[in-house]
Each structure stands twice: as C-alpha cells, then as structure tokens.
Amino acid sequence: MRGARVLDVISRLRASLDAIAAALSQADAARLIAAESELAQALAEAGATRTIDTADRHALKAELIRARAALQRCRALGAATTDVAGATLAAHGRLDIYGPSGAITASPLPGGRGLNTRI
C-alpha cells in the first residue's frame, strides 16, 4: 500500500476525531451521532494499511501525533460529558444502576454524584 494513501487515511481519521471533539465541545448531539459513521469508516481504512512510503514518513508522523491529540481531546471532553449526563440522569432517577441484589434498577431520587476527574 502506498504512503500517500496511508497519509490520506490518517488525515481522515484525524478529521473524524476532530469532528467528534467539536461536537462534544459544542454540545451538539446531532453532529456527535453523525460523526460515528465517519469514524467507523476512517478506522476501517486505517486498519487495512500494511506498508508505509518512507518519503511520507515525516508528514505521516506529524499527522499521527495530531490524530493522537485529537483522540485525547475526545476522551477528555467525553468523560466530562458522561459525568454531566450521569449526574443529571441520576437526579431524575433515570440512571440505571446495579441494585443490592445485582439486578439493574433505577437510581433513587435525588442522587448525589461526584465528578469523575479521569483524563
């Protein structure tokens, strides 16, 4: 497989991760939902690469670092969004949790919940 194709593939992967991060930062659920298929497509293409053109090595390295940064941004924003959503749903009694018997049950109202500071 030619390097240029790998570079293009990783560029698309980075772009889809940027789109997810942008959707999270804008609290745009519709964009977030739409980004899933783009990510899946880009990942499928990236997974199919086998060889890299050495002429594109430096450009590819830079693109990979940017993609990694975009992934970290997605995880950071996503973790905070999950905490906010979880806290809200817990307050509404709509967060399904494991009860004492091990069965899934609705959380009691109102729920206190700490903010997850995982990065």
Add this chain to the structure above:
Amino acid sequence: MSGLLTSLSMAARAMDAQRAGLAVTGDNIANLNTDGYVRRTIQFAEGRPEGVDVASIRAQRDRLLDARVRQELPSEAREGAIADTMSVVETSLGEAGSSLDGRLSAFFDAFAALSQDPTSTVARDGVALEGRLLARSFNDISQRLDDSRRGADAQVRGGIDRVNQLASQVASLNQAINSAQGADSARLQDEQGEALKELAKLANITVLTRADGGADVSIGQGAALVVGANSYTLTAVAAPVSGFAQLQLGGADITADITNGRLSGWLDARDTMIPGYQSQLDTIALSVTQQVNTLHQGGTDLLGGSGNDFFTPLAGVAGAARAMAVDPAITADPRTIAASLSGAPGDNDVSKAITALRDTRVVGGSATFAESWAQLVYQVGSDSQTAIAQQKTRQEVVDQVERLRDQVSGVSMDEEAAQMLRFQRAYEANARYFSTVDSVLSTLLHLVGGA
C-alpha cells in the same frame, strides 16, 4: 512532553467547562418550580489554541411571548376582582325566602290578618311588628351593599399601594440591570418579569424594554409610572362626598383611565355595579313606602284619626332603603293603624287594599314588590356568573400563552433528561472505537519512529 502538558491543560479546561454545564443543569432543576425562572442554557465554544471554553450562559427568554402573557393577564384579573366582589354582594342579599322576599310576604300576611279582624289589638301589634321588620330588612340590605362598596374601595386603596411597591421595585431593578452583567443580569430580568406580570394584573400598563434590558412602564392612557431608575407615586385622593379613593398620578386624576386589571374590576364594582343594585333596592323601598302610605292616609284608625302615614315619608329614591322606617306614631300606638276606610265597625277596606298591594304591579308600573326584588337578586347572580365565566375563559387564554412561553423559557425535566441521555448514548457509540484507534495510532507511530 509539551504535547502531554497541552493535553492535560486542555482536559482540565474541559472539566471546568463541563462543570459549569453541570451547575447550569442543576440550577435549572432546582428552580423548576420557581415562579418567573427562565431556563438557562450553556454555550460551549472551541478554546484557543485548543480545548473547550464556556462561551456564554443564556436565559431562554422570549420577549414577544412575555408581552403576550402580560396582555392577557389584566382581563383575567379584572373579571376575577369582579367575581370576588360579586360573591360578597350575593351573600349580602340573604337567602331566598328568608330575606326581603320573606319580610314582604310576612308584612302583607299581617295586613291580611288585620283585615279579618280590624279591631284586633293582636293583629295590629302584628302589623306594627312586621312593618318594623320590613323596614329593618331594607335598612340591613342597604347597609350590607354599602359595606360591599366600602370593601371594594379598601381593595382599590390596597391595589394602589401594591402598584407603588411594584413600580419602585421595577425602578430599582432597572438600575441594577444597567450595571449588572451575565448571570446576574439574567436573574434580575427574571425578577423584573415577575414584577411586571404582577403589575399587569393590577392595571392596564404598557411596558417599553430599554436597550440595557430595563423596563419603562406607563399606566392607563400613558401616564408614566416608571422611567429608568425613577418611579412615580400613584396616590389615593378621597372624593368630596363619598370619601372613596380616586387615583391620581402627577396631580392628574386617572381613575377613568384604569380600564383593565384588578383595580378596574374593583372600581367598576364600587362605582357602577353596586350603586346600580343600591338604586334598585331604593326604588323598591320608596315604592313600598309611597303605595302603603297613600292607602293608609285615606283610612281611619281606631282612635278616629285619619290622614296619617304608616311609614315615615322619604325624600326621594336616593337612600330610601337606608332611611325606611315605620312612623313613630304607629310604633308608639298600633291603634293608629288605619285598617278601615270609614271607621265603621267591620270596615276593613284599607287593610284589604294594602294586602292587595302584594300582587299589584306598582313598581315602575310593571312589577310587584316581590318581582322587583327577584329581579335584583337575579341581576346580582347573573353579573356574578358572567364574571366567573369570563374569568375562566381569560384564564384559559393566559394558560395557553404561558404554555407557549414555557416551551422556550420554562424548565422541562423531561427535556433535560432526554438531552442528557442523547449525549450519553451518542458519546458511547463513538467511544467504543477509541481503544482501537489508539492501538492503530500507536502501531503506526512505532513504525515511523515516533514517541
């Protein structure tokens, strides 16, 4: 290393931003049942150079719908004030059969008994007693109508005080809004909205929103009540004869300009409706007095006297019910009741004629005394039911407009939860790929010699 530090900093800012979002959501939920609270939303924006920042926290306020609600409130409030006053007036008329209708019936029954035995002292005592009870009934009902009127006047005075309090509050809020920013301004505008809503219930007001979010308010036909940080005092000035409150603003009488809201309802009840009922009652009282007196004057009493009144003569319609009384001579000596025309033994013509007044259409030439009373009772009941029905209709309109406004401004628990669930699910769908993406990137970085 700089890449890692940037990521950490970015994530921390994201935490702060999302923490702000959590606070806004919590604020909305906590104020779910707070009157006048307008739902807040948080706007995130991409940070520079990277990450996420809070761009703004906005109150979802629709000024057009707010104005629409203020437009409907005065009519509903006016009908409510009238309905409340009418319920008091209705009770002042007494129960059917035991009020004036009962007293009229007993009075004519007493004269009927006297006509059976014109010389009977017991029957004469009965006539004198029923005469006094009838007069007292007119006096009492008239007094209660007057009390209702004074009650409405007290409501007007209380309403004036409340208008002044609210105007002062709006003026203070105008000053505070002018210097506030961001979340403080939104909270102050929520308070302003509630104050304006309450003002709109009291009277017909016009609100002009200032550029800084403050509000100028005029009342009636455009008299300034609030301009910026200044409010002007509405005063209650006692009318010369009645002592009832007239509304003055800036030295001008604006009573006639108050055409909507609770103040208008109370003024209408005080100055038009209750005086109308009072006048009808006075007409019946005057008619009873004049008709009975005319027949009585033509009769002869047990002492041989004639030309005497049964009831004390009245000057005119105004105040007739309040002043009605049995002639003191009758009260002192029932033998002065003229049951006979000629004075001959067994002559009961006058008492029979007075008894016959019961069924004679002498009030305005078209109604008996009982029919006139029934008409008055019906009028009060009808006005009361009309006000209640109008208020109900207006309330439905207010509810509908408030529902429209709440769709934008109100907090909906379901909407909040649905939004949160949507985000949670959408992120989870993407996040299931992240470990694979991480693995691919790590592998490729290793291949190209990256860290």
